[in-house]
Amino acid sequence: MHTAGVAHEPQPVVAVTRATMRHVSIVPVDGLPEIVAGDDLAGLIAAFSATTPQDVVVISQKVVSKAEGAVVRLDDITPSRRARRLARKFEKDARAVEVVLRQSTEVLRAERGVLITRTTHGFVCANSGVDASNTATGELVLLPEDPDASARRLRSRLPGRPAVVIADSFGRAWRQGQCDIAIGIAGLMPIDDWCGRTDRNDHVLRATAVSIADQAAAAADLVRSKDSGHPAVIVRGLDQYVTAADGPGAVSLIRPAGQDMFR
Amino acid sequence: MHTAGVAHEPQPVVAVTRATMRHVSIVPVDGLPEIVAGDDLAGLIAAFSATTPQDVVVISQKVVSKAEGAVVRLDDITPSRRARRLARKFEKDARAVEVVLRQSTEVLRAERGVLITRTTHGFVCANSGVDASNTATGELVLLPEDPDASARRLRSRLPGRPAVVIADSFGRAWRQGQCDIAIGIAGLMPIDDWCGRTDRNDHVLRATAVSIADQAAAAADLVRSKDSGHPAVIVRGLDQYVTAADGPGAVSLIRPAGQDMFR
Numbered sequence: 404m405h406t407a408g409v410a411h412e413p414q415p416v417v418a419v420t421r422a423t424m425r426h427v428s429i430v431p432v433d434g435l436p437e438i439v440a441g442d443d444l445a446g447l448i449a450a451f452s453a454t455t456p457q458d459v460v461v462i463s464q465k466v467v468s469k470a471e472g473a474v475v476r477l478d479d480i481t482p483s484r485r486a487r488r489l490a491r492k493f494e495k496d497a498r499a500v501e502v503v504l505r506q507s508t509e510v511l512r513a514e515r516g517v518l519i520t521r522t523t524h525g526f527v528c529a530n531s532g533v534d535a536s537n538t539a540t541g542e543l544v545l546l547p548e549d550p551d552a553s554a555r556r557l558r559s560r561l562p563g564r565p566a567v568v569i570a571d572s573f574g575r576a577w578r579q580g581q582c583d584i585a586i587g588i589a590g591l592m593p594i595d596d597w598c599g600r601t602d603r604n605d606h607v608l609r610a611t612a613v614s615i616a617d618q619a620a621a622a623a624d625l626v627r628s629k630d631s632g633h634p635a636v637i638v639r640g641l642d643q644y645v646t647a648a649d650g651p652g653a654v655s656l657i658r659p660a661g662q663d664m665f666r
Numbered sequence: 667m668h669t670a671g672v673a674h675e676p677q678p679v680v681a682v683t684r685a686t687m688r689h690v691s692i693v694p695v696d697g698l699p700e701i702v703a704g705d706d707l708a709g710l711i712a713a714f715s716a717t718t719p720q721d722v723v724v725i726s727q728k729v730v731s732k733a734e735g736a737v738v739r740l741d742d743i744t745p746s747r748r749a750r751r752l753a754r755k756f757e758k759d760a761r762a763v764e765v766v767l768r769q770s771t772e773v774l775r776a777e778r779g780v781l782i783t784r785t786t787h788g789f790v791c792a793n794s795g796v797d798a799s800n801t802a803t804g805e806l807v808l809l810p811e812d813p814d815a816s817a818r819r820l821r822s823r824l825p826g827r828p829a830v831v832i833a834d835s836f837g838r839a840w841r842q843g844q845c846d847i848a849i850g851i852a853g854l855m856p857i858d859d860w861c862g863r864t865d866r867n868d869h870v871l872r873a874t875a876v877s878i879a880d881q882a883a884a885a886a887d888l889v890r891s892k893d894s895g896h897p898a899v900i901v902r903g904l905d906q907y908v909t910a911a912d913g914p915g916a917v918s919l920i921r922p923a924g925q926d927m928f929r
Binding site: 613664 | 689690777778782789790839843847856874875876878881887888904918920925
């Protein structure tokens, strides 16, 4: 048995190596205007921040989608019979349901007014990630068509070529509340895989694969509130996970269907 | 359509209010020794850090369990028939399977050597959170019996009475890699609920409830590696979510069974 101040005297801080002293800081990019279709998002972020090659710039999906014009007008949508049936059941706008269905390859659950779908990208989430908040009336914002490509494009245009994560808020099975996760990644190791490495007692670590990109997305969300107009956040101190290559992207974070226990 | 440098000139930084400039920093507590049963964990953390009332101290479940003696020796376990059957099927130690079953109220999936269970606390995770890594051979570390109570106890004993989050790495349905989540909370708002509030276009925000505690747990994990001996991490800058009362705890993050779509 150890007790404080007896078995374990505090060690002088000077003895601690730099490597163990790393810390992470998370800073929002202040001053960005409301983003609309056609905006030069990388140029705007560059104008309001100073990014370095070691930074991770976490950008909300919503503004990436808006800048890319991944927006549909409900008036332009003709709902299918299936969409009309689901909409009646859930008392929703059949055109909105139609948009959700078009953005999906599979409906996993349709309960209590929520459609849990697999998106065309492979993400499992509510309503295919289609969103009506913080947008004009009668418009819906879709997920970017290829969020990894969006992240690569943004990275290539940001000063210093920092890592880029495109983040969206996803709910979780069995748990209340949403966390931000990475739906697009360029230049950040998505997973730090400890499988096969040994722990401090020389046990082989199993099933320890840390989702760095999802945790970075979650961390970034802590400095913004949902109406704060902080769609871009810089996470500093993740140098060891930033890569010169754009890497495998967020698509590598999708669990293959064959390993999926919860269809 | 906006373009950088035309429609949106950078605003002078002095015009930005302090409230919008908030940033979060994440610092590991360096120097903590290996924690064993009976250790005064709060005393040790206090000896190696300087905590203030606005801080959030995120502590790994593993060291809380170890300090509390929530450890079982495989040699002391007699497996049930059910445990022996599952162990044969998965080529596992029947005693370890027995421990997992005892820590659960329900087995949701038993596939490919993984038991997805609902723990006695209500968490859904692999193997009831029972863990053999970073522990002595022949021993298994359980989740704390009441992680919210553990968090409250640690909070009351840490200098300045900071918020405390007890974190564990959980896998996620449909996604690769684990993220740290909050299994015990004292003094931190578990969820920042935006439901009913309006967005910037006066739309009522729906289904926007941000899991602050889970995101804080995930953020803290970014500064440690799985063998780094950094079981305690201080997250600073979350002042607006830190509460004088201990609050509803991590139990409030468990989705009620009636709302659970993925049994």
